Structure formats: C-alpha cells, structure tokens
Amino acid sequence: MDAVLDRDHDSRMAHDASLAGHSRSEPRTNRASSTAPLPPGRITAALRAHWLTVLFIGPAIVLVVLVSIYPVFDAIALSLYATKYAEKVRFVGLQNYVELLRDPTIWKAGANSLVYTLGSLFVVIPFSLAVALLLNRPSRIQGILRTIAILPWVISQTITALLWGWLLSADFGPVTYGIDALTGVRVAILASPVWAMVALIWINVWSSYPQATLLLLAALQTIPRELYEAAHIDGAGSTASFRHITLPLIRSTLLVIVIQLTLLYFNMVTLVYVFTGGGPLSSTETLALRVLKTSFENWNLGHGAALGLIITLINLLFSLLYIRTLRSPKP
Amino acid sequence: MSTRKASPVAKTGVIVASLVVAALALLPLLWGLSTALKPTAQILTYPPVWLPHPPTVESFTQVWQQSNLPIYVRNSVWVTVASLVLSLVLAVHAAYGLARFSFRGKAALMVGLLATSMIPGIAILVPLYNLAVHSGLYNTHLAMIIVYAAWNVPMLVWLLKGFFESIPPELEEAALVDGCGRLRAFYLIVLPMSRPGLLAGSIMAVMFVWNDFLIGFTLAISEQKRLLPVGLFTYISNYGVEWGQLMAATVIALLPIIIAFFVLQRFLVQGLMSGAVKG
Numbered sequence: 001m002d003a004v005l006d007r008d009h010d011s012r013m014a015h016d017a018s019l020a021g022h023s024r025s026e027p028r029t030n031r032a033s034s035t036a037p038l039p040p041g042r043i044t045a046a047l048r049a050h051w052l053t054v055l056f057i058g059p060a061i062v063l064v065v066l067v068s069i070y071p072v073f074d075a076i077a078l079s080l081y082a083t084k085y086a087e088k089v090r091f092v093g094l095q096n097y098v099e100l101l102r103d104p105t106i107w108k109a110g111a112n113s114l115v116y117t118l119g120s121l122f123v124v125i126p127f128s129l130a131v132a133l134l135l136n137r138p139s140r141i142q143g144i145l146r147t148i149a150i151l152p153w154v155i156s157q158t159i160t161a162l163l164w165g166w167l168l169s170a171d172f173g174p175v176t177y178g179i180d181a182l183t184g185v186r187v188a189i190l191a192s193p194v195w196a197m198v199a200l201i202w203i204n205v206w207s208s209y210p211q212a213t214l215l216l217l218a219a220l221q222t223i224p225r226e227l228y229e230a231a232h233i234d235g236a237g238s239t240a241s242f243r244h245i246t247l248p249l250i251r252s253t254l255l256v257i258v259i260q261l262t263l264l265y266f267n268m269v270t271l272v273y274v275f276t277g278g279g280p281l282s283s284t285e286t287l288a289l290r291v292l293k294t295s296f297e298n299w300n301l302g303h304g305a306a307l308g309l310i311i312t313l314i315n316l317l318f319s320l321l322y323i324r325t326l327r328s329p330k331p
Numbered sequence: 332m333s334t335r336k337a338s339p340v341a342k343t344g345v346i347v348a349s350l351v352v353a354a355l356a357l358l359p360l361l362w363g364l365s366t367a368l369k370p371t372a373q374i375l376t377y378p379p380v381w382l383p384h385p386p387t388v389e390s391f392t393q394v395w396q397q398s399n400l401p402i403y404v405r406n407s408v409w410v411t412v413a414s415l416v417l418s419l420v421l422a423v424h425a426a427y428g429l430a431r432f433s434f435r436g437k438a439a440l441m442v443g444l445l446a447t448s449m450i451p452g453i454a455i456l457v458p459l460y461n462l463a464v465h466s467g468l469y470n471t472h473l474a475m476i477i478v479y480a481a482w483n484v485p486m487l488v489w490l491l492k493g494f495f496e497s498i499p500p501e502l503e504e505a506a507l508v509d510g511c512g513r514l515r516a517f518y519l520i521v522l523p524m525s526r527p528g529l530l531a532g533s534i535m536a537v538m539f540v541w542n543d544f545l546i547g548f549t550l551a552i553s554e555q556k557r558l559l560p561v562g563l564f565t566y567i568s569n570y571g572v573e574w575g576q577l578m579a580a581t582v583i584a585l586l587p588i589i590i591a592f593f594v595l596q597r598f599l600v601q602g603l604m605s606g607a608v609k610g
Binding site for chain 1: 345348349352353355356357359360362363366374375376377378379381421422424425427428429432434440444446447448449450451452453454455456457458459460461462464465477478480481482484485488513538541542543544545548549560563564567574577578581584585588589591592593596599600604
C-alpha cells in the first residue's frame, strides 16, 4: 500500500507537507508560502491529489454523516422534548428519560430482552458449533449439506416469522400436530406467554445460526490436521482432542460471535414484531420492539428517541467490550 | 473430525445428524411451498395434508392478480437496484481514495466509518422518520434509497478497500506511463480486477435491502410506495390470513434471493467474513 505510483509520489509528499504546515505552523498563512520551496508544477499536482481525495471520499462521508451520525444528534434533541407527531412541542429536559425509567413495563421489556438475548445465545452457540463440526468432516455430501445448512441465513426476518407462524399455527400447524400426535396435547404455542418466548428464541436461532456456523467453520479449517493426528498417536480420543485442541483454537472466534450475536439479538425488531407483535400479554415485548411501538404505534417520538438512545448506550458498552476482546492477545 | 477409522456407530451418528440439520433447514421452507401449491380446501385442515394433490398455482395467480403484490415487487426491485448503484458509486471511490491516497486522519476515518455501522438501526429510526417528514421526502422511494445506500456504504468501503490494496499499484503505474489518467487507470484496471469484491459486497447489499422491513415500514405510508416485506406483513394483518396466498407471495419474495444464493454462494460467504451489515 505504501508503494505509491511514481508520478504521484511527489504530489503525495507535497500534499502531506502542506497539510502538516497547515495545522502546525502559523495557522493562517497560505499553503503555498508555508511549504515554500515547491516549484509551481508540484503545487498544482499537490492540489490535484488533494482535490481527488476530497472528490473520491467526500460524497460517501457526507452521506454517512447525514444518515447515520446526524440522526443520533437529532435523537438527542428530540429526546429532550415533549412531542406531538413529528413536532417538538415543549422542552422538557430529561423528563422523557425519567418517565421511561419509572415505567415498570420498560423494566419488564428490559427483562424480556435479556431472556431473549441470553436464551438465544445459550441455544445458538452449541447448535452452530455442532453444525460447524459436522460440516468440517470430509464427506461426499459436505458441499450440498453446507448449502442447505446455511440457507435460513438468506431468508428475511419477515419471512422467517411468517413461515414459522404458519408452522406453529394452533389450528392447522404441522408442528402443533406433531406435538399433539406425540403427547396428546394440542397446544396454542403463540397464546402462551412462556411458549411464545420459547418459540421466538427458537426461530431466532433458526434464522441466525448459519452466520455463526460459517465463522466457526472458517476457524476450524485453519486448525492443522497434524495436531489431531499427533494427539491421536498420543492416545487422545475425540473428546480429548476437541477439548484440548479445537476449543482453545476457536476460543477467540467464539468470543467474537458471542458479542456480534448479542448485539444482533438485543437490537432485533422485525422478527419479534412480525412473529408475535410483543404478545401475548407483552411477554415477548423487548426493549428494541418497544422503541418501534412507542414511536410508530403510540406516536410518542420523544419517548421513542429517548429509549432508542438508551439502547444505543447499551450497544456502546457491548461494542467497547468487542473492541477490547479483539485487541486482547490471542491465546 | 480427528480420527480416521470411524466406527459404524459414529458413522451412523454423523448421517443422522446430517439428516436432522438438513431437515431443520429445509422442512419449514418446503412446508411453505407445499401450502402455496395446495388447492384452498387442503390448506385449512387438521391433521394437516402434507403434500398438495394435485399441485396448483391457483394461489399464485390469485395473489398476483388480486393483491398489490406486483406493486410491492416492482417497488422493492427499484429501491434495491437504485440503492445498490448509489452505494456502489460512492463506496468504490471512497474505498479507492482510502486505499491509494494518504492523508492525515485516514485511520480515524476508517474506524469512524465502522463505528457508524454499529449504531443500531432501531435507535435512529425516529430521527430518520423526522428527517424524511421535514425534508418532504416522507413516503418517497428516494428517502429509502438514500438511507439504504448510506447504511451499506461502510461495509462496502471496508470490503473494497481490502481488495484495492491487494492489487499491486505497479499495474496502474504502467497504465499511467502509457498515458492513461489516474481515473481511467482506476476504472479500466483496478475496478475490473476487483470483480470478486464488488460481487461479494453487492450481494450483501442487495440481500440487506431486499430483506429489510424497518425502513420501508417507517418511511412510507401508501400502498403505491410500499416495499415487499412490509407488503407481506400488512397482507397478514389486513385481510385476516389467506395462508395459501400469503405463502405464494412469500415464495415469490424468496425466489430471487434463493437463486442468487445458489449461484453466488461463494461470494456471499466471503461477504459475511468481511463483516456484517447493520442488523
């Protein structure tokens, strides 16, 4: 990357020098005089490189700032106002936050988010690892099995929720029928607060395990076969080699997956909204879903913005953890 | 995975496990397909009728002719294509600039870009709605195209920057010597060589936009502007549930993604490895 095109090399130097001069020495001198000994040709080259940089990178930055960064500040402003539809009515300071934190149903939603996130992680990690181990075995059907196994990943949360809603339908669903045939009990899964959460966690696992599996598979494939062969010669069984070779070598990948999925699950809205809408009796209403409902069903944008920011803060904490994990030396 | 001589028991175990995994992934989809192909009388039955006999495309023709599905499909295709083009044009140049030019604060810019993709979409949905309403772009496809493009740009820039850096600058150098301008060298040499990266990034972006529900849900109100995932959802809440038609609509919505998945699987996996898009 540092091997730069010959013709551009000079312009780059000039460009760097001019930037340095701009920021360090007397701030208001003009660029040409602060980087004095440049012949005119080089100055135009420097300017051109500079222009090209701005022209190439600028538009993307502007768009990202407008659509991803500005809204955060707008949300902060909005969260300090009482709102009516899309209009700010009155500055209320932190009142929106106070009201949210005093609302017991918000804490219930927080608890639901926790159950949903941890419950999904608890199932998805062993499941995705098992599938990855299965796919890592050399076999004739490996390719086609991998294709099938990662298929749920490309199916949208909307369709996953609609499809499983139909599979679990109390009246006509094949899963309901299967349970009925095995146990003699015909359950309305989505009408029970506990079972609705269990079903929600399951369909979340169904739709998200493939990405964990793919990352784990990539990690497994970097482990040299010789390690297993050596362990085998030393008399280690497959359980022992899994514990002492596989697990330590995929540990960092597992950590990354756990953190990525934690964020994904914690912020997930569509799957929950389409599958249960938060019901029955708010038993599957998570914090993220609450933002959507507060904002676009109750039309309280001030509260919605405040709750969204609380979620962002929690995300920030997770992300810091993520960065720390990535930076920590790999074992 | 370790020992060579697998016992018959272990072998059977592996076969059973493979079947279970395949069934878990496939059966829900096949059930949807089976429902879509059933005559109405076989849909609402208990115990369920497993396979349609005879299979019929009745539900497909009904949902295509009697609902607004064609409008939703057209809208989704347009928004997906337009946002892909916009995000590619922006990201390709930004990634090249970041790969080839050196300037102060470049590393910070890259990290900042990555950080924006970590802002949860749900948290900025309200301000985006607000922004759309106050700029007069509410209920337009343009608003959705801009948001989707912006959300895909960080992922594309990170992915493409890596690709551009792996291409030796000497190639461009040679082109420059031959009298090619810097821009032409980029378009004619670097871009074509980065085709795998462009494809991986594009399919990630397309999948995200085609599948996303929230932006279409919050930034549009009218049937005429509605995107496909929102259309499927409102279908279920508006008319009660015609499951045959809903599953037919679902199959139609899934088809392009599944075809793309089978054809471009390799690139999709590569895209995933390079980092996820906003969830």
